[in-house]
Amino acid sequence: MSQSDNERSYSSAKYRTPDGAPADIVIFTITKQEKRSGKKSLPVRELKVLLIRRKAWPFQGMWALPGGFSKETETMEVTARRELEEETGVRDVHLEYLGVYSAPGRDPRGWIISHAYCALVNEALLAHRQAADDAEEVGLFAIDDALENMELAFDHREIMRDAYSKIREQMLASTIAKQFLPERFTLGELHQVIRTVVPGFEEHNFIRKITSTQSRKGIMEEARDANGEKQTSIEYSQRPAQLYRFTGYEPPLSIYG
């Protein structure tokens, strides 16, 4: 049997093949809203997702995750990054793969297997874009609102639920908090970001834990200026707070020891 025979016998023409393989992106951001109490205080933070309103069939007029079809010449991740930039203008952000959504009938256009990604975007990057193009209707919605009260296109509610569940887990198990923080931050800010994503996170002695346990010492370090002096910030408090920065180290986690 020649190779061309083989090749012909494997031709996909005789099988039903998928009608498309899009990437959909759950874009998370944390908005900051200054309290107007006059006094310095930590801003109110809220976890939000970016949605776009569909302009065409199917689910015309409904809110949906941004995304679009992959091309033969790109990997799925490239597709996700391209769509992310096309639809929101943001690039070079933290993007992670969430999973495949392939339930039959999930898309009325046919057999369409979707790949979901999570993007964690600093509000600053997103706000810049919001003003820039208003050609497409986009919106930022509180995650709870979007999950509970909105009717979403396709299986996007399920995807969002999975994405939310994943970043809650990751928020505690990794240093993704840095995606929502400036390079140098106070422990108060970090604590607040964590609680914004994981409402149940109550750590009384948060500062103590970070600063006094050796096993977590390596994760972040005190920020210092050119002279080696410790840097502090009075952005959110009267008393100057020590600034910290992530080192890049993430400890391995184990349930056995």
Place this chain on the structure above:
Amino acid sequence: MSQSDNERSYSSAKYRTPDGAPADIVIFTITKQEKRSGKKSLPVRELKVLLIRRKAWPFQGMWALPGGFSKETETMEVTARRELEEETGVRDVHLEYLGVYSAPGRDPRGWIISHAYCALVNEALLAHRQAADDAEEVGLFAIDDALENMELAFDHREIMRDAYSKIREQMLASTIAKQFLPERFTLGELHQVIRTVVPGFEEHNFIRKITSTQSRKGIMEEARDANGEKQTSIEYSQRPAQLYRFTGYEPPLSIYG
């Protein structure tokens, strides 16, 4: 614009669509080989992967991961389970999604986006099958051997590498060890299974850690018989060893406290 117009305008016919969406499965098992020293001792364990030899183009004659194309009527996970059963006869096993492999050119048959799964299979289930059908040439290979010394079809080396990396992480962060153990096991066995998957895992006081720390108490418990008596085993040692069983509880992991 009528819906059929919309529908027509979205027809996938005018776009290039994928030529297939297969699932490939990395089947891990741990083989047990009794030492023939005569004395009772823990068996030698080894982490292995199951591969099949390809019978046709492309990569004819080369070893590859078992797998096959998804149908329009099934989810990817169903595809993976179906292929797993078709090719190895095992069912109802622990299966987890690994990720999508979509690099252009990864499959000479066309634009084929593959979905990788990990299956963790108890040797007993696999051995039963091995004898049953030898129509297809299958083989169990030590993971290091497969990764370092074998030429594999497609991007299957990369998939295997990712799968190995993932189960090493999961072995420490979850209770997947139970997939390789009988329902009741000794701490010696558990320790050995963990070290088989994670060679670097050296926990001197393993028994002590499991039995004396409150935070890990809930993960497993002493096995008891109908009368509530503690059960022990002398399968691997002279001195009877306490049997344990997993409770199903998995503690949340956090780097912050």
Place this chain on the structure above:
DNA sequence: TAAATAGTGTCTCTTAGACATTATGGT
């Protein structure tokens, strides 16, 4: 001086980690 956040002192109990020691029962 009240408000708001940052950070320390102090105490108790638990855990980590290292090493030595004992236990069990067959060859």
Place this chain on the structure above:
DNA sequence: ACCATAATGTCTAAGAGACACTATTTA
């Protein structure tokens, strides 16, 4: 008696967890 595995004793240092307390600056 020796072996391989199982399990405990003992000690020290470190961490967890709770709560009260002090620190810093501005409205």
